[in-house]
Every structure is written in C-alpha cells, then in structure tokens.
Amino acid sequence: MTTNATTPTLAPPARIGKAAVGALGLLALSTGALESVVSPTIPLLERELDMSQSEGALLSIVLLITGALVTPLAGKFGDRYGGKRVLILLMAVVSAGGTVSALAPNLPVLLLGQVLQGAMVGALPLSFIVVRKHLPAGESKVAIGVVSGLFVGGGMVGMLSAGPVAEQLSRHWMFALPTMAVVATTLLVHRLMPADPPGRTGGAGIDWPGLLLLSGMLVTLMLVLALAPEAASQPLVLAALVLVLAAFVTGWVRVERRAASPMIDLRMLARPAIWKACVLTFVICLGTAMAVYLVPQLLDERGDGYGFGASATEIGLFLLPGAVAATLAGPLGGMGDRRFGSRAVVTTGVVTMAVSLAVLAAVHTEVWHLVVGKALIALANGLCVTAMMTSTATAVDRDDTGIATSLILVSRVLGYAVGGQLGGALLTAATPSGSDVAAESAYVTGFVIAGVVTTLALFVTRTMRKGVTA
Structure with a gap:
C-alpha cells in the first residue's frame, strides 16, 4: 500500500518560561477587570444615561451572551491557526470595545462597546492552547490554574474599583483604565510568547446557522428568566417565549449534529469526561452566581x-477577602489537580460550597458571617472550575484543547447568567409593591436553593476518574 502524500514533520514548539506565563496571567487579570466593571455600577449608569431597569438588565448580560458565542469560535480558530495569532487579534477587538465603552455618550454606543468586549471571554481557551503547546502536561496544569485564577481575581478587582473610579473620576475612566492595561499586557504577550504552530488546516467554514440559532437561544433564555417574576401578569408572553426557546434549542441541536464543521462539536460533548465537566461547571457556577448576587x-x-445598610465602599471592602480567595483558587486548583486528581479537588470544592451556602441560609446576622461565607464560596468555585479546566484541557488531543475548554467556558457563562437571574427573580418576587426592601425569606430561600443545586453535583463527581498525573 502506498501513501498519496507525506505529512511534513513540524519542529516542536519552543518551551516558554515564567515570564511568558506571567504575561498571560497579567492579560487575564486585565481582561477580567474590564469584564466586571459594569455589574456594580448599573445604578450609576442608569442615572447618567437615563436608562430604564430593563435597559440596565440588557446591558448587564450582553457581554455574557456575546462571550458565550465568541468562545467556541475562538477555541476552534486557535486550534486551527495557532493560539497566539488568534489571541492577539481577539484582544485587538476587546481593546476597541473598551475604547468605545469609555467614549460612549449614550446607551446604544455603550452596548456596541460591550458587544465587542464580549470577545474577551474567548481569550481563556486561547491562552490554554498556547500553554498546552509549549509546556508538558504537569506544568501546563499549574500554568492554566495561574491564568484562570488571575482572570477571576481581575474580575474582583474590577468589581471593587469600578464604583470608586466612576464616582471620583467618571464612568468613562472605569472603562478606560482597564482597557489601557489590556493594550499594555497584549503587547507584552506578543513580545514574550513564541508563536505556536497551527493545528488542523482546511475544513469547512464557519457554522453561521449554528451561531445564529445559539444567539437566539441565549437571548430568549435571558428574557424568560427576566420575565419569570412577572409570570402572573404576563403569562401569555412568558409561555410564548418558552415555546420560542424550545424551538431554538431543537433547531440548534439539529443543525449542529448535521454541520460539517459545527460551532460546538456535540460529538465531543458526548464524551463522558467532557459532559460531566460541563454539567459540573454549570451547576457550580449557578450556585456561585446566586451567592455573588445575594x-x-x-x-x-x-x-x-x-441587612446592614452598607455603602458601596464598605461593600467593596467586605468583598475583598473573596477576591483574594478567588485569585488563590486558580493556582491551588491546578496544583491540587496535579497532586491529588481532579475528582478530589472538585469534591472538596463542592462540599465546601454547599456547607457555606447552608450556613449562610441559617446564620447571616453579622457582617463577618457574609464575609467568611462569600470567601469560602469564591475559593470553592475557583477550585472546581480550575480543576474542570485543567483536567479537560489535558484529557483531549492537543489540537482539541480550545474546543474542549470552550465548552467548559460556555457552561460557566450560562451558569453565571442563569444563577444571577434566578437570584434577582427571587428578590423581585419578594419585594412588596411600593417598597424597595425584599423579605428576608427571599435571601434564605436563595441560599438554600443554591446549596441544594450545588449538592447535586456530588452525584456527578462520584463517577469521575481520579485523574492523578503520574
């Protein structure tokens, strides 16, 4: 038997050092900060831009939606054309979005900026592609943990600093400062990170039908969750949206199964290691998001x-221990996965989070109860998500790293979006007409629901492999 073509032998990629990994971590820190500045300043933006509450809700989720759409495309292109190349191009789009947001005079322009900034969510799988191609499996787990942890830490930095910057300077600077950091760290990555060889070449084009159907599915899901508290007053509208959502889901699954180059490879999602990681990530992030909101x-x-009537500055200080815990969770999760295996790390995180949520539901009469509980939840979430990322990234072929990790990131985005909306729906339903004070029972119910949902993850973790690296 003869072969029709000879596959050229590619030289192994250059090994990267701590400086290059550090540059990726700083980029993750900067993008995480830029991602999170809107959430704590929605009331301020509503006043300054004369926005309604529905417009404020749209502004708070548009980045998540576009991020969920961009992430699988970024991972696929990174696997195909090289992680560094696509990462730099993607961060150019993010920098443009941050600049538009910083200069935005009105809501439509700010929404455009947020749509462009949503591309930042795809930066994580691209970073994982680069790390995986340049480091052996054991070291790449720690590096991926560092990058993931700094992205989470950056999100907390942005959340803590956005309010003071907007109040002391202006809303424009709360976008401008992290955008400057993104530009600077992107240039640093470009300088320190060697180019990685592309993986697959050729193949079918972009799955536009799948992209459009997924867009409609995510937007409709957010509308369903936003209108759920008003179901009694608008039952027909909610029912119609549920039917539309079901149609989008059905159509998207059919298109992805038949597409030559699907946006999200459902065949990979059928692998036990992948679907378990996605389910765990979604459940854990849903529980976390409810606590983060409540x-x-x-x-x-x-x-x-x-309640405690705390000011914005005081709330920022109370959340600081959680920011530290979330930042440390990334590298700790990577090292724990390498030392003990992913199952042990995820199980520890799930139990810690479930217990913390249950305790918060029962005891929340002192500030330190909330401070400690929030810190433990942030630590547990970081351990779980990092372990899912590292185990998934190293459980597939190198050329599939971006696609596999993008599935985890999409699950993360969906979990946070659904959990946040559920938390808001509980408080809205428990706030009497004409009052702005929600009943205490809504908080208790929210923490209990989050704890029960998180506990369900144990049924999946017990079926995982230990995943200890020799």
Whole structure:
C-alpha cells in the first residue's frame, strides 16, 4: 500500500518560561477587570444615561451572551491557526470595545462597546492552547490554574474599583483604565510568547446557522428568566417565549449534529469526561452566581432586623477577602489537580460550597458571617472550575484543547447568567409593591436553593476518574 502524500514533520514548539506565563496571567487579570466593571455600577449608569431597569438588565448580560458565542469560535480558530495569532487579534477587538465603552455618550454606543468586549471571554481557551503547546502536561496544569485564577481575581478587582473610579473620576475612566492595561499586557504577550504552530488546516467554514440559532437561544433564555417574576401578569408572553426557546434549542441541536464543521462539536460533548465537566461547571457556577448576587444585596439591605445598610465602599471592602480567595483558587486548583486528581479537588470544592451556602441560609446576622461565607464560596468555585479546566484541557488531543475548554467556558457563562437571574427573580418576587426592601425569606430561600443545586453535583463527581498525573 502506498501513501498519496507525506505529512511534513513540524519542529516542536519552543518551551516558554515564567515570564511568558506571567504575561498571560497579567492579560487575564486585565481582561477580567474590564469584564466586571459594569455589574456594580448599573445604578450609576442608569442615572447618567437615563436608562430604564430593563435597559440596565440588557446591558448587564450582553457581554455574557456575546462571550458565550465568541468562545467556541475562538477555541476552534486557535486550534486551527495557532493560539497566539488568534489571541492577539481577539484582544485587538476587546481593546476597541473598551475604547468605545469609555467614549460612549449614550446607551446604544455603550452596548456596541460591550458587544465587542464580549470577545474577551474567548481569550481563556486561547491562552490554554498556547500553554498546552509549549509546556508538558504537569506544568501546563499549574500554568492554566495561574491564568484562570488571575482572570477571576481581575474580575474582583474590577468589581471593587469600578464604583470608586466612576464616582471620583467618571464612568468613562472605569472603562478606560482597564482597557489601557489590556493594550499594555497584549503587547507584552506578543513580545514574550513564541508563536505556536497551527493545528488542523482546511475544513469547512464557519457554522453561521449554528451561531445564529445559539444567539437566539441565549437571548430568549435571558428574557424568560427576566420575565419569570412577572409570570402572573404576563403569562401569555412568558409561555410564548418558552415555546420560542424550545424551538431554538431543537433547531440548534439539529443543525449542529448535521454541520460539517459545527460551532460546538456535540460529538465531543458526548464524551463522558467532557459532559460531566460541563454539567459540573454549570451547576457550580449557578450556585456561585446566586451567592455573588445575594451577598452584596444583603449587605446593602435595610430591612427590619436584617441587612446592614452598607455603602458601596464598605461593600467593596467586605468583598475583598473573596477576591483574594478567588485569585488563590486558580493556582491551588491546578496544583491540587496535579497532586491529588481532579475528582478530589472538585469534591472538596463542592462540599465546601454547599456547607457555606447552608450556613449562610441559617446564620447571616453579622457582617463577618457574609464575609467568611462569600470567601469560602469564591475559593470553592475557583477550585472546581480550575480543576474542570485543567483536567479537560489535558484529557483531549492537543489540537482539541480550545474546543474542549470552550465548552467548559460556555457552561460557566450560562451558569453565571442563569444563577444571577434566578437570584434577582427571587428578590423581585419578594419585594412588596411600593417598597424597595425584599423579605428576608427571599435571601434564605436563595441560599438554600443554591446549596441544594450545588449538592447535586456530588452525584456527578462520584463517577469521575481520579485523574492523578503520574
């Protein structure tokens, strides 16, 4: 038997050092900060841009939606054309989005900036592609953990600093400062990171039908969750949206199964290691997002016998231990996965989070209860998500790293979006007409639901392989 073509032998990629990994970490820190500046400043933006509450809700989720759409494309292109090349191009789009947001005079322009900034969510799988191609499996786990942890830490930095910067300088600077950091760290990555060889070449083009159907599915899901508290007053509208959502889901699954080059490879999702990681990530992030939303609201609450009436600056200080814990969780998760295996790390994180949520539901009469509980939840979430990322990234072929990790990131985005919306729906439903104070029972119910949902993850973790690297 003869072969029709000879495959050229490619030289192995150059090994990267700590400086290059550090540059990727700083880029993750900067993008995480830029991603999170909108959430804590929605009331300020509503006042300055004369936005309605529905417009504010749209502004808070548009980045998540575009990020979920860009992520699988970024991973696929990174696998095909080289992670560094696509990463630099993607960060150019993010920098343009940050600049547009910083200069935005009105809501439509700010929405455009957020759409462009949503490309930043695809930066993580691209970073994983680069790390995986330049480092052996054991070291790449730690490096991926560092990058993931700094992205989470950057998000907390942005959340803590956005309010003071917007109040002391202006809303324009809360976008401008992290955008400058993104530009600087992108140039640093370009200088220190060697080019990685492309993986697959050729193949079919972009799966535009799948992209459009997924876009409609995500937008409709957010509308369903946003209207859920008003179901009694608008039952027909909600029912119609649910039917539209079901149609989008059905159509998207059919298109992806038949596409020559699907946007999200459902065949990979059928692998036990991948679907378990996606389910765990979604469940864990849903529980985390409810706590992330409810804790600051409870700190700000001024109810009769509950809540603390804390200012924005005080809330930022109370959340600082959680920011530190989230930052440390990345490298700890990577090292723990390497030392003990992914199952042990994820199980530890799930148990820690479930217990913390249950305790918060029962005891939340002192500020330190919320501070400690939030820090433990942030630590547990970081351990779980990092372990999912590292185990998934190293469980597939090198050329599939971006596609596999993008599935985890999409699950993360969906979990946060759904959890945040559920937390908001609980408080909205428990706030009497004409009042701005939610009932204490809504917070208790929210923490209990989050804890129960998180506990369900144990049914999946017990079926995981230990995943200890020799």
